[in-house]
Amino acid sequence: MRDFQLPGRSPAMAMNGMAATHNPHAARVAIEVLQSGGAAIDAAVAAAAVLAVVEPQQTGIGGDCFVIMAKNGTDQIVAYNGSGRAPSGLPSDELAVGQGQLEDSSPHAVTIPGAIDAWTRLVADHGRKEIGELLAPAIAFARDGFPVHPRVAEDWALEEPRLRRDPNATRVFLPRGRAARAGEVFRNPGLADALSLIAAKGRDGFYKGPVAQDIVSYLRSLGGHHTLEDFEIAAGEYVEPVRTDYRGMEVCQIPPNNQGITALLMLNILEGFDLAALEPMSAERLHLEIEAGRLAYRDRDAFVCDTRHAAFPVNEILSKDYAARLRNEIRRDRVAEHLPPPLMRKSDTVYLTVVDRDRNCVSFINSVYWGFGSTRVAPTYGITLQNRGMGFSLDPTHPNAIGPGKRPLHTIMPGLAMKDGRPFLCYGVMGGDYQPFGHTHVLTGVVDFGLDPQEAIDQPRVFHSLGETQVERGVPIGTVEGLRKLGHRIVQPIEPLGGGQMIKIDWSEGVLIGGSDPRMDGCALGY
CATH class of the missing domain: 1.10.246.130 (Gamma-glutamyltranspeptidase, large (L) subunit, C-terminal domain)
Structure with a gap:
């Protein structure tokens, strides 16, 4: 029981729907989607897109995504692996040389991003809205700007030396010659353009055409082995x-x-x-x-x-x-x-959870791995590229050995706990x-x-x-x-x-109870 004489806050409580994210912009957008008739996965994707703009050190469309969902308050569980693979032409015989891991900004550490494939597939299969509508708030934040929150600013400053290693990262993410500070307004118009292409064309707006070309050409200029075909065939899986x-609870996780x-x-x-x-x-x-x-x-x-x-x-x-x-x-x-x-x-990651009126429950996580990922940034579209390839082992005899077309050991994990055949806790902890x-x-x-x-x-x-x-x-x-x-x-x-973040479902009262981490900037909101 909380001691009301000590610092802290009460959990959020609501009956119709709830979202818990670690940025208030994303939580608000998720609730607006729910109130306008969207399903939990619609709200989660809209919130994740906002976070990809307002928390660029943590996440982005150049990263990966995993999702666990419980459908309509039942034991029907849907899980999606939205992690990307190493390029098909990766020369593993040159890289698998023993112990250790790839250098954090190496183009070989950049696996093909899986997030956009996951977002578009899940919305098409389980949502009620179009991806273009869901990306609109994120596009507005990227184009018009947003005030940087305190924890974001602290993390941003820690990554400033790494950002200076890449000229595109320096130009996009250090526009004042330094990291953004709390309360300053930041814009990323290139990212707004990329999101607009995805809004108009769906997954093809990212995996085909100018966005993919921008990413591939830059990585190849650094010595990477990525190809347009790697992007075209990229796909997650249920x-x-x-x-x-x-x-007495059934606890669910994404498999290896x-x-x-x-x-x-x-x-x-x-x-x-x-x-x-x-x-x-x-x-x-x-x-x-x-x-x-x-x-x-x-x-x-x-x-x-x-x-x-x-x-x-x-x-x-x-x-x-x-x-x-x-x-x-x-x-x-x-x-x-x-x-x-x-x-x-x-690593740096965003976790969020959403439950809607019909008790569709979504446990959702998105990341670019290290702060600002590899700090390799697509020159035209301002997209930070993840460095998930660092999760591979460089020991050629290890089950997780680096190799072409393989997925590395992945740290980000959404959690879901079931009780009496119904969802009980949607939760996740980043880090x-x-x-x-x-x-x-x-x-x-x-x-x-x-x-x-x-x-x-x-x-x-x-x-x-x-x-x-x-x-x-x-x-x-x-x-x-x-x-x-x-x-x-x-x-x-x-x-x-x-x-x-966490949302608990009290089935006897019909109440959603949410919490959000004070270590971050966000909140749980319901209606």
């Missing part, structure tokens, strides 16, 4: 979610090449502990979360890959017997010392490598500790990475000392750990 049961299975394995391990008997912010609870994460990440780094090119032991990893064996490796009185650190790093930890932290906050969505998202966070336990400033001092006594090497992260 997939069957991976699932597990956690305390997505890392969502990591969160499911964490939940399976933690299910064997009586978390509800612990204090939510106790060292005991956070220690178990950390150790479960370290075990799950070990398997992620060993196995998650594009399953069209390598085998993945999904049934074994999600079996309760396997989780029990891993659970036995956890000591409640000290840190395990035999586990490797996770391989990935922080690259942190995301499985974040999903587990907020979900167990609701299920094991009875927190509402806003309380669960507000809770301070920890994350184990590279042999260190990152602890946000909000974690109680006594808890920090308790973790230190258990053997955790405590450090304070430079930036907050991720950001998230």
Whole structure:
């Protein structure tokens, strides 16, 4: 229960529809789409397009997208993998040379963007509006400008040195000779032109014609192997979610090449502990979360890959017997010392969730990976290109080895939890490598500790990475000392750990309850 004498905010509550995003412009646009008769996926795509303009460091049409939907409040689940592939001509024999990852601004790290394919396909299959109408607000923001919000400005400034490496990025995203500051108005007319072409021509406005030509010619000038045919044949696909049961709920994630299975394995391990008997912010609870994460990440780094090119032991990893064996490796009185650190790093992403009047529930995530992606920007259309190829392994014997036409291990993951055959929680937590930890932290906050969505998202966070336990400033001092006594090497992260949104459905009252992360600029809104 929230202490009203302390900083914080109440969850949003509504009966007809709700959207939770981490920028108020996007939340408002999503609600307007719902009120005008749009379905949840219409509102989600309109909001994602706005975010691609107003949060350019986090997302964009040069990135990827994953979506999980529950149709009409039923157990009919739709999941879409909108991640792009490496170019078909990528010379993997030259790049797969051992350990490490591709350089962040290398053209070889730029995979074919999958977001626009996902947006247009999902709206056509499950929406009620035309893509042109849904992109109109984003086009207006790109052409007319928008005031930069504080968290966006902070992230923008951190990426300024990387932006200066590319002349197009410098021209488009440092127009005053520096990063945009909070309250300043920013415009990207080239992006408005690209979005207008997509509004008029659908996916062909991006994957064929001048936009694709602009992107391909620039990447090839940098030594990339991208072709117009790579863009023409780019397509996502509907997939069957991976699932597990956690305390009577069915928790759904996107299957590999997505890392969502990591969160499911964490939940399976933690299910064997009586978390509800612990204090939510106790060292005991956070220690178990950390150790479960370290075990799950070990398997992620060993196995998650594009399953069209390598085998993945999904049934074994999600079996309760396997989780029990891993659970036995956890000591409640000290840190395990035999586990490797996770391989990935922080990324920049936007997660949003929308529920409409008919209880269509959308869990939606979009990203360009690192801040401003590769910082390679299409010269005419101001499109930031993602660097998802960094998710590949450079070890040619690894299941996730880099290769032509392959999808890399992908960090961004939308979550959905079902209860009694109906959607219960739509949720997601951004933050690259942190995301499985974040999903587990907020979900167990609701299920094991009875927190509402806003309380669960507000809770301070920890994350184990590279042999260190990152602890946000909000974690109680006594808890920090308790973790230190258990053997955790405590450090304070430079930036907050991720950001998230959540909508909970109270079926008995017919009420939607939403939360949005104070670590970002956004909000949950309903009507």
